[in-house]
Amino acid sequence: MIWIFCFLFLSCVCSGTVAQNAHKIRALTLQEYFNVLQPGKTALIYFSQSINSSVKHFLEQLEKCVETLKEYGITVAKVNCITESVPKYCTGESVLKKAYLFRGSLMLIDFPTDILFDVNAIIAHVLFAVLYNEVTYTSSYGSLQNIENSAK
Secondary structure: OHHHHHHHHHHHHHHOOOOOOOOOOEEEOHHHHHHHOOOOOEEEEEEEOOOOHHHHHHHHHHHHHHHHHHHOOEEEEEEEOOOOOOOOOOOOOOOOOEEEEEEOOEEEEEEEHHHOOOHHHHHHHHHHHHHHHHOOOOOOHHHHHHHHHHHO
């Protein structure tokens, strides 16, 4: 039942996103990167080294999502790994191939850029990941009662 609700919610949210005005993706310095990772704040960050045609397409789509995700309190940013070296994320083969969703300094999920192929896919994946980490799921009646009792 919760999956149907999530699907309908994301469908409604995503249906109006294509016409959004494009805003620039915030480019972060190393210090700004650490400032964005504040407790309770959510950020989608892409770490780049060079721009090729597939990365350019991804960045164009990501740029179209900035305003919509901002409405949900999600910062969209990128870090240029050539000028700003973030040790864990600017090394290895994952550079150019993943975007990372953070809640504070905790990385919630890394998205392969090939599944973030357009505006609707980006927004749907990000909002689902945030919702999944916010909603408590239960698979038994006993755990449901425990949740209800703790909420009282």
